[in-house]
Amino acid sequence: MHFDRGYRTAAARLVRAVLPASARVRRWMGWLQTHRVLLSMMLLNAAVALSGFGKDVAIAGYLGTSAAADAFAATYAIVDTIGNNVFGSAVNVAAAAQLGDWAERLRPQDYTRIAVRMVGLVLCMSVAVAAVLLAVRMPFLSLYARNAAELSGMSSMYLWLLPSVMIYPCYYAVAGAMQALGHFRVSISVPILLNLMVLATSQWAALHRMPLTQGAVVLCASITAGAMLMMVSMAFVWVRWQRKNDIVFQRRTRLDFSIKTLYTGLVRIVISYAFYLGCVQGVGFAERFAASKLGPGSLAALSYAYRVGQVPNWVFISALGVFLLPGFGAAVAQQRMHEVERILRQAVELCWMLCLPISIVFFVFRVPLVQILFERGAFSQHSAALTATFVGGYAIAIVMQGLSALLFRLSAATGRLWLPVVVTGLSCAGNAVFDILMTPHFGPLTIGVGAAAGSGFCSLFLLWYVRRVLGIELRHAPQTVRRFGLANAAVLLMALGALQLFRMPGRLSNGWGGALLLGGVCIVIGLVYLAMLRGRGAVGVTTPR
Numbered sequence: 001m002h003f004d005r006g007y008r009t010a011a012a013r014l015v016r017a018v019l020p021a022s023a024r025v026r027r028w029m030g031w032l033q034t035h036r037v038l039l040s041m042m043l044l045n046a047a048v049a050l051s052g053f054g055k056d057v058a059i060a061g062y063l064g065t066s067a068a069a070d071a072f073a074a075t076y077a078i079v080d081t082i083g084n085n086v087f088g089s090a091v092n093v094a095a096a097a098q099l100g101d102w103a104e105r106l107r108p109q110d111y112t113r114i115a116v117r118m119v120g121l122v123l124c125m126s127v128a129v130a131a132v133l134l135a136v137r138m139p140f141l142s143l144y145a146r147n148a149a150e151l152s153g154m155s156s157m158y159l160w161l162l163p164s165v166m167i168y169p170c171y172y173a174v175a176g177a178m179q180a181l182g183h184f185r186v187s188i189s190v191p192i193l194l195n196l197m198v199l200a201t202s203q204w205a206a207l208h209r210m211p212l213t214q215g216a217v218v219l220c221a222s223i224t225a226g227a228m229l230m231m232v233s234m235a236f237v238w239v240r241w242q243r244k245n246d247i248v249f250q251r252r253t254r255l256d257f258s259i260k261t262l263y264t265g266l267v268r269i270v271i272s273y274a275f276y277l278g279c280v281q282g283v284g285f286a287e288r289f290a291a292s293k294l295g296p297g298s299l300a301a302l303s304y305a306y307r308v309g310q311v312p313n314w315v316f317i318s319a320l321g322v323f324l325l326p327g328f329g330a331a332v333a334q335q336r337m338h339e340v341e342r343i344l345r346q347a348v349e350l351c352w353m354l355c356l357p358i359s360i361v362f363f364v365f366r367v368p369l370v371q372i373l374f375e376r377g378a379f380s381q382h383s384a385a386l387t388a389t390f391v392g393g394y395a396i397a398i399v400m401q402g403l404s405a406l407l408f409r410l411s412a413a414t415g416r417l418w419l420p421v422v423v424t425g426l427s428c429a430g431n432a433v434f435d436i437l438m439t440p441h442f443g444p445l446t447i448g449v450g451a452a453a454g455s456g457f458c459s460l461f462l463l464w465y466v467r468r469v470l471g472i473e474l475r476h477a478p479q480t481v482r483r484f485g486l487a488n489a490a491v492l493l494m495a496l497g498a499l500q501l502f503r504m505p506g507r508l509s510n511g512w513g514g515a516l517l518l519g520g521v522c523i524v525i526g527l528v529y530l531a532m533l534r535g536r537g538a539v540g541v542t543t544p545r
Contacts, residue, residue: 040185041184041185041188041319042315042316042319044185044188044189045188045314045315045316045318045319046315047189047192048188048189048191048192048195048314049311049314049315051191051192051195051196051199052191052195052307053307053311053373054195054196054199055195055196055198055199055202056304056307056373056374057373057374057376058198058199058202058203058206059072059198059202059219060300060304060374060379060383061202061206061374061376061379062202062203062205062206062212062215063212063215063216063300064297064300064379064380064383066212066296066297066300067146067150067296068153068212068213068215068216069212069216069297069299069300070144070292070296070297070298070299070300071144071145071150071153071154071157071213071216072157072216072219072220072300073288073299073300073302073303074141074144074154074288074292074299075141075144075154075157075158075161075220076157076161076220076223076303077284077285077288077303078140078141078158078285079133079158079161079162079164079165080161080164080223081281081284081285082129082133082165082281083126083129083130083133083164083165083166083168083169084164084168085277085281086274086277086278086281087125087126087129087165087168087169087270087274088168088169088171088172089172089273089277090269090270090271090273090274090277091122091169091172091173091176091270092172092173092175092176092179093176093269093273094176094266094269094270094273095118095122095172095173095175095176095177095179095180095266096176096179096180099111099114099115099118099176099177099180108242108245112242115174115177118173118177118266119170119173119174119177121263121266121267122169122170122172122173122266123166123169123170125169125267125270126165126166126168126169126170127166129165129166129169130162130163130165130166133162133165134162137155137158137159138151138155140158141154141155141158143289144288144289144292144299153213153216153217156217156220157216157217157220158220160217160220160221160223160224161220161223161224163224163227164223164224164227167224167227167228167230167231168227170231171190171227171230171231171234174231174234174235174238175187175190175234177238178234178237178238178241181241183237183241186234186237187234190230190233190234191230193226193229193230193233194223194226194227194229194230195226197222197225197226197229198219198222198223198226200222201218201219201222202215202219205218205219272417272421275421275425276408276417276420276421276424276425279421279424279425279428279429280424280428282428282429282432283428283431283432283435283451283454284306285432286431286432286433286435286436287302287306287435287447287451288302288303289436290435290436290439290440290446290447291390291439291444291447293439293440294439294440294443294444297382297383297386298386298444300383301383301386301387301389301390301444302390302444302447304370304374304387304390305370305387305388305389305390305391305393305394306390306394308362308369308370308373308391308394309362309391309394309395309397309398309448310394310401312354312355312358312359312398312402313355313398313401313402313405316354316355316402317351317355317402317405317406320347320350320351320406321405321406321409321410324343324346324347324410331343332470337470337471340470343410344410344466344467347406347407347410348403348407348463349484351399351402351403351406352399352403352484353484353533355398355399355402355403356399356484356488357487357488357491357525357526357529358398359395359396359398359399360395360488360491360492360495361491361495361522361525362391362392362394362395362398363392363395363396364492364495364496364499365495365499365502365518365521366388366389366391366392366395367384367385367388367502368499368502368514368518369388369391369518370384370387370388370391371384371388371514372514372515372518374387386444389443389444389445390444390447390448392445392448393444393445393446393447393448393449393451394447394448394451395448396448396449396451396452397448397449397451397452397455400451400452400455400456400458400459401451401452401455403455403459404455404456404458404459404462407458407459407462407463407466408420408424408458408462410466411462411465411466419465420461420462420465423458423461423465424458427454427455427457427458427461428454430454431450431451431453431454434446434450434453434454435447435450438450483533486532487529487532487533488529490528490529490532491525491528491529494524494525494528495521495525498521498524498525501517501521502514502517502518
């Protein structure tokens, strides 16, 4: 009994010693405990990222950094970037923005009818996009193919992936309709199904020793099948919502408003947001083009490294943007400038607080991280070293890429996006030119430096633009930089010291031993990082109203 009481007392002292004790940080911790929606969104994003990692690890173990891996990476990047990352994401944002108001003031019956008509419009637009991609198939692929045989294999992969260009936007349209109703978790978690399907297909192909080129084609077919599974799953959720509200779709009944209002708004938002995303993704094409000139395996290594470097943005920044934007937009509309300043400061501080230590850890531990995640099967030590170089470059850009994405989402609340879009386009163009010209001379790390410089310029401009348009100031910014600077200097020193553990004999840098060691080191660094913020008023977060 005395031992149990002493154990609890020691544990409580340890928690109090590690966790920040300042009043502002305690409010932040309480805020995280209160807002379970944000935490659940981060956890679901982490689950999607984890399943995506599993898929990438399985593909890397099967294809390695072979010529077939380069062909698969290039083909998948073209189709997925246009159909999923640009057009699909733009449709999702436009659908949620357009249907949010309708969901509040329409009956479920009328809301269902306009949502179905919206999906029909999106399907027509996606068919047009797929037709254009089919027409420009050979010019696109010839940019990456090294010979006629590789071009033929990439053409087959391209055709198997092309139907997903029509499936993704329809899925995102239905997901946007559900998000407007307040159903976020399902739309976030459904991509796990696609990742699991591709993971299982790659394992099956490796088990049956399928030739790499043929296996890459099968993987493309499984991606399209996974996209269809996502669409079917979201449609099932939509039908369940209809049955729960006793909705019977009546096609020929008249609506009380003009459907052209929905169509016009949807198309306008899709075009503007797709242009922004297209500029951002255009940098990705330039990065892949530059990497393809570095030698065999470079394109596949870049693809693996990109997914590693984007995990913090996928898990944290996307959840922060979705959570903070409604409160920020309401404060802007009602001219509550003190609250606008507070939310903007919170966004910047949280981005720095979460992303900067992760950037340091990723850069310092890039080699053991890649070895733990990918070094197995056809993924050799040479593949790991090449991929780790790309990871180091992307690690430099983590903070600025996350900050620019978060600030652009918040700047949408101002209603004046043309100048941010133009500046983003110019910055992305400069980034692309820098990558193409400098990478052949200075190597893979140049790609990350260019991404950090381009996104850093966008972040500074967007921060200035939002402040100027709204007429606010960010007070205490120098103090915030100093607080996080000291804490992250400690993170850097600890990471450099812990890196020596992975250079000891015994090959602890990969396998389960390396994974446990790296996980333990990261936990210790994270706890010390929180302790460094103690008493410094690190971040005070309150609920956006």
